[in-house]
Amino acid sequence: MPLTDLKSVPEPVVQTAELIGHLDEVFESGFGRLSSANLQTLASLAASFAGTPLAEPLDAAIAGLGRSEFVDRHFAVIAGARAAAHGAMHDALVAQASAALGRPRAELEALANTPGQAAPPRAAVLLESVRQWLMELAIAGFANLEVGALLPFQATLDAIMAEPALVRHAALLSGFLDELLTVFPAHGKPEVPRLRWVDLWTRSMVLSLAPPAPAATREVKGELRVFATDLRQHDHVVSLVAFGALHEAGKPARVVRTSVSAFKVDVLQGDDLAGLLNEVGGKLLEAIAGGQGLKISGMLLHATGDLVWQEARAEVLPAKLKLAEEAAAVLTSPTALRPSARPEDRHPAVVEELVWLPGDGYAAVGKEARELSLGGQPFPVAFERWPSSDDLVAADIAGSKGLVALLRFDGGRWSLQPVMIDKGKPVPRMVGTGLQAGRGKAKGGNLATLKERAGKLLRKKS
Amino acid sequence: MLPRARKVQKVPFVELYAGRLQGVVSSGSDEERVYVSYFEAGTGNFYCSTNNNRPCGGLRGSPCKHLIELINEGVLQYGPARVIAYLGLQQAEPDKVKTGAELVRFIKGGPHKVEAGMVFSRFLTYLQYVSVAPTGVPLPDMAWFVR
Numbered sequence: 001m002p003l004t005d006l007k008s009v010p011e012p013v014v015q016t017a018e019l020i021g022h023l024d025e026v027f028e029s030g031f032g033r034l035s036s037a038n039l040q041t042l043a044s045l046a047a048s049f050a051g052t053p054l055a056e057p058l059d060a061a062i063a064g065l066g067r068s069e070f071v072d073r074h075f076a077v078i079a080g081a082r083a084a085a086h087g088a089m090h091d092a093l094v095a096q097a098s099a100a101l102g103r104p105r106a107e108l109e110a111l112a113n114t115p116g117q118a119a120p121p122r123a124a125v126l127l128e129s130v131r132q133w134l135m136e137l138a139i140a141g142f143a144n145l146e147v148g149a150l151l152p153f154q155a156t157l158d159a160i161m162a163e164p165a166l167v168r169h170a171a172l173l174s175g176f177l178d179e180l181l182t183v184f185p186a187h188g189k190p191e192v193p194r195l196r197w198v199d200l201w202t203r204s205m206v207l208s209l210a211p212p213a214p215a216a217t218r219e220v221k222g223e224l225r226v227f228a229t230d231l232r233q234h235d236h237v238v239s240l241v242a243f244g245a246l247h248e249a250g251k252p253a254r255v256v257r258t259s260v261s262a263f264k265v266d267v268l269q270g271d272d273l274a275g276l277l278n279e280v281g282g283k284l285l286e287a288i289a290g291g292q293g294l295k296i297s298g299m300l301l302h303a304t305g306d307l308v309w310q311e312a313r314a315e316v317l318p319a320k321l322k323l324a325e326e327a328a329a330v331l332t333s334p335t336a337l338r339p340s341a342r343p344e345d346r347h348p349a350v351v352e353e354l355v356w357l358p359g360d361g362y363a364a365v366g367k368e369a370r371e372l373s374l375g376g377q378p379f380p381v382a383f384e385r386w387p388s389s390d391d392l393v394a395a396d397i398a399g400s401k402g403l404v405a406l407l408r409f410d411g412g413r414w415s416l417q418p419v420m421i422d423k424g425k426p427v428p429r430m431v432g433t434g435l436q437a438g439r440g441k442a443k444g445g446n447l448a449t450l451k452e453r454a455g456k457l458l459r460k461k462s
Numbered sequence: 463m464l465p466r467a468r469k470v471q472k473v474p475f476v477e478l479y480a481g482r483l484q485g486v487v488s489s490g491s492d493e494e495r496v497y498v499s500y501f502e503a504g505t506g507n508f509y510c511s512t513n514n515n516r517p518c519g520g521l522r523g524s525p526c527k528h529l530i531e532l533i534n535e536g537v538l539q540y541g542p543a544r545v546i547a548y549l550g551l552q553q554a555e556p557d558k559v560k561t562g563a564e565l566v567r568f569i570k571g572g573p574h575k576v577e578a579g580m581v582f583s584r585f586l587t588y589l590q591y592v593s594v595a596p597t598g599v600p601l602p603d604m605a606w607f608v609r
Contacts, residue, residue: 147480147481151480154587158587158590161590161591161594162594164595167597167599167601168599168601168602168603170594171601171603171604172603172606174591175603175604175606175607181479182478185480185481185503187503187547187550199606200606203603203606207603232604232605232607232608233604233607234607236591237601237604237607239601239604241604257600258598258600259598259600259601259604260596260597260598261596261597261598261599261601261604262596262597263591263592263594263596264591264592265588265591265592266539267468267470267539268592276596277596279596280595280596280597280598281596281598302600304600304602306600306602308598308599308600309598309599310598311598341602342602345602345603349605349606350602350605352605384608385608446469446470447592449470449471449474450470450474450589450592451592451593453474453589454589454590454592454593457585457586457589458586458589458590458593
């Protein structure tokens with residue numbers, strides 16, 4: 001498994017990143033005052049889409065923006081083009097990684113459209129408000145934002161949070177607004193993380209183009225064995241993502257991904273997260289902490305290999321599993337049906353290819369393990385992704401008997417993010433194993449205090 | 463063990479927002495009463511009142527005990543460096559500051575009334591987040607938030 005083949009990055013990926021970098025300069029200074037250099041950048045963007053379905057709309061949008069026609073459809077096209085460029089980078093990187101790992105590229109499972117509830121009419125109006133706000137940000141430019149342009153969006157966001165069909169939007173937009181408000185109002189020249197903010201802007205715009213349509217899913221029945229986890233959070237949302245092997249009768253075992261998420265506020269951390277997640281995924285937490293399997297029946301699986309977690313359809317099984325063996329078995333030569341991203345969500349930042357490294361295949365380099373030595377060749381560790389909890393730490397790598405990592409592409413290079421480390425103990429090291437213990441402790445903590453206040457005050461208000 | 467944030471019992475809400483360090487402080491004597499307090503960046507002005515806009519009795523030209531509690535919790539939550547930078551307290555040295563109370567001497571403004579409702583409605587928005595139902599649906603965009 002020559003992961004070390006991933007030292008170089010395909011040339012088209014590098015060139016596309018450069019093109020996007022120039023486009024992002026326009027977002028920093030703003031579409032409201034396009035310089036001749038900005039117009040040239042937009043023209044070269046249009047040129048690189050020549051012969052694609054986006055060519056004509058892009059020409060029209062750029063011409064319109066050049067005439068200061070500030071309408072959301074022009075910005076939607078720019079967002080679409082930028083997302084498409086990142087999608088192409090994603091696909092090229094996944095192809096490179098799959099070749100290096102000697103496995104087929106992940107595919108979306110072919111599923112028949114399932115009838116589901118369409119988003120309520122209100123969703124369309126809220127998303128129009130989102131596009132309007134995003135357009136204002138782009139016209140002003142990220143370097144020139146005024147806090148007065150940011151604060152009114154909170155009211156729209158409140159309404160989005162109250163609409164269950166828009167939960168994805170609420171999670172993304174609350175995180176984006178948090179980051180903008182961390183920098184603004186700025187004293188002097190603001191520090192703008194340009195690439196990141198334009199990425200979040202683009203994601204928000206693409207996600208807000210139309211109300212979410214019901215996704216194609218199928219019901220699954222079988223046993224889920226979670227062998228790796230990742231905790232993702234910003235001030236207002238926490239999401240525990242679990243990767244596991246799904247055993248269905250008459251089918252080869254495959255890798256799936258599931259998640260439980262909760263809205264929160266900044267002071268809710270540590271044990272309080274257990275209290276938040278317990279409500280929606282108590283059985284999942286229990287199985288993770290105990291190294292046990294889950295019998296599931298009638299849960300919905302998306303084409304991307306994402307399982308919609310439903311507590312009522314899960315049952316924790318008593319047997320303790322050998323999760324390292326489980327991971328090794330399903331990850332050594334995985335099928336094409338494994339977690340992936342929908343075309344509109346693709347971006348190098350969402351590449352997460354699961355790999356199993358046997359204990360004799362790697363060694364930690366240095367005390368901090370900023371690199372792994374793979375058969376003598378150094379390979380970067382995604383150091384910034386170690387969780388802040390101590391149920392998975394860099395020191396666990398030394399003397400371990402095997403590990404599961406997510407192969408990631410960030411900052412222009414490949415790296416490995418360990419998400420499960422086998423220390424030869426019954427339960428492997430992974431994020432979330434400590435949360436189970438926190439479920440009881442959370443009583444009387446910050447969560448309970450704030451919930452009590454919310455119960456009193458929000459009732460009074462309405 | 464996981465890291466533990468500050469306790470919210472005394473100061474349920476503190477934030478750096480719209481150019482102010484602002485928040486809600488529980489009354490020491492009356493369980494039902496809360497104080498709404500703020501420090502403004504730049505001017506160094508501050509104020510403290512009940513959420514019904516009754517001025518705090520402790521506010522006599524200098525910050526009252528609620529304001530001290532607010533800035534203490536603000537420093538716990540955001541760290542001295544961020545609070546100092548946000549409020550524009552150029553004279554303060556982040557490395558030497560242990561509690562928010564030590565920052566009060568750098569605050570040059572005086573009492574300046576704002577409507578408590580402005581801050582209080584932020585508190586209600588804040589509480590709304592803990593009232594939204596958790597979910598088991600995939601949230602692929604959370605992959606963007608690494609911490």
